[in-house]
Each structure stands twice: as structure tokens, then as C-alpha cells.
Amino acid sequence: VGAILLHIDSPGGHVAGTKELADDVAAVDREKPVHAYLEDTGASAAYWIASQARTIAANAMAMVGSLGTFTVLYDLSKMAEMEGVRVHVVSTGDRKGAAAPGMPVTDDDLVEAKRLVDGFDGFFRAAVREGRELGAKDASALWTGSMWMAGEAKGLGLLDRVEALDASVERLAAPLRARAAKARLA
Structure with missing residues (x-):
């Protein structure tokens, strides 16, 4: 195996495991070239992973970005109340069980959620800055969720090439075929 091509088509997903997978892509790339191809969508967590590849290409219609991190807290307390449900959280700490379904979402819950989102996002930003060799200012300008x-x-520096998948595969395979042919002659 002379190179690895990650074929990605994903809107992203949950933060759990994303940093570890992105770190693995970066580690493998130090040993063997890893390239990413974004088929139709390369967004959020999927882009985080792709950003650690040596190069990133995408087809012309691909949607790229959605850089940032979010969470959603649902305040279902009024609904529970209307249904005659009273929710009681019994916990070992002030924050344990916070924002449990049926409980009101408090300002403290929102502050805590924002603290966590910002913490996760710090890892995401650092990875993209390093993987794409962007300055902090350049990376921050991309963090709109667009x-x-x-x-x-x-x-914007998020991709290296816009090309069809076949062209990307051929571009990566040609030097490997040439190297293999040269080795056979030696």
C-alpha cells in the first residue's frame, strides 16, 4: 500500500471518538500518505477527520464546512406539567442530572453546556488549524457554521483540489504505478 484515500460523504456527527479518529489519520499520514476525498458532503466532524489528511479533494458539487460545535437542550418541563408529570431528580451533586428531560433548563444549565461546547470546539479548531496549516485568524473566520x-x-483553504473521484484516484495512483514499475526494472 503506497497511499490511503479516505472516501468521505458525511454531514458529521457526534463529537465522541472524532478527535481520536482524526489523531489516528494524522499519525498514519506521518508513515504513509493519507488523502481525503469529499464525495458530496464533508462537514463538521467529517471535515475534522478529513483535515488531518495530507490533501483534501472534492467534487464540484460537494458541500464543505459546517465548522463548529453545538448541543441542544430541550426544556420539556411545561409539556411534562401539562401531562400531569412531575419530574424529580435525586443526585449526588448540583450539576448531576441537570437538564434532565422534564426539568426546566436553567441559566446555569446553559452556561455549563456552553462551557462544554467551547471545550470540544477548541480541539476541533486546533486540529483544523494544524491540519490545514491555517493561522488562528484564518481558522476563526471559517467558524461560522456555514x-x-x-x-x-x-x-478558503479548506480543500486542495476540486475534481472528480476518478481523477483524484488516478492522480494518486499514477506515481505509485511509476514507482512500482521502476522497482520491477531494478
Whole structure:
């Protein structure tokens, strides 16, 4: 195996495991070239992973970005009350059980959620800055949650190439075939 191509088509997902997978991509790339191809969508956690590859390409219609981190807290307390349900949380600490379904979401719950979101996002930003060799200012400008078409994403430094998958595979395979042919002649 002379190189690895990650074929990605994902809107992202949960933060759990994303840092570890992205770190693994970066570690493998130090031993063997890893390239990412974004088929139609490379967003959020999926982009975090792709950002650790040596190069990133995408098809012209691919949507790239959605950089940032979020969580959702549902305040279902009024609904529970209307249904005649009273929710009681018995816990070992002030924050344990906070924002449990049926409980009101408090200002403290929102502050705590924001603290966690910002913490996770710090890892995401650092990885993209390092993987894409962006300055802090450049990376911060991308942290709007917006999606961009591939051409725009390339202009912003999020992609190296806009090309079809077949072209990407051929571009990566050609030097490997040449090297293999040269080795057979030696």
C-alpha cells in the first residue's frame, strides 16, 4: 500500500471518538500518505477527520464546512406539567442530572453546556488549524457554521483540489504505478 484515500460523504456527527479518529489519520499520514476525498458532503466532524489528511479533494458539487460545535437542550418541563408529570431528580451533586428531560433548563444549565461546547470546539479548531496549516485568524473566520460549495471551500483553504473521484484516484495512483514499475526494472 503506497497511499490511503479516505472516501468521505458525511454531514458529521457526534463529537465522541472524532478527535481520536482524526489523531489516528494524522499519525498514519506521518508513515504513509493519507488523502481525503469529499464525495458530496464533508462537514463538521467529517471535515475534522478529513483535515488531518495530507490533501483534501472534492467534487464540484460537494458541500464543505459546517465548522463548529453545538448541543441542544430541550426544556420539556411545561409539556411534562401539562401531562400531569412531575419530574424529580435525586443526585449526588448540583450539576448531576441537570437538564434532565422534564426539568426546566436553567441559566446555569446553559452556561455549563456552553462551557462544554467551547471545550470540544477548541480541539476541533486546533486540529483544523494544524491540519490545514491555517493561522488562528484564518481558522476563526471559517467558524461560522456555514457550508460552502467546493470551489468556495478551495478558495478558503479548506480543500486542495476540486475534481472528480476518478481523477483524484488516478492522480494518486499514477506515481505509485511509476514507482512500482521502476522497482520491477531494478
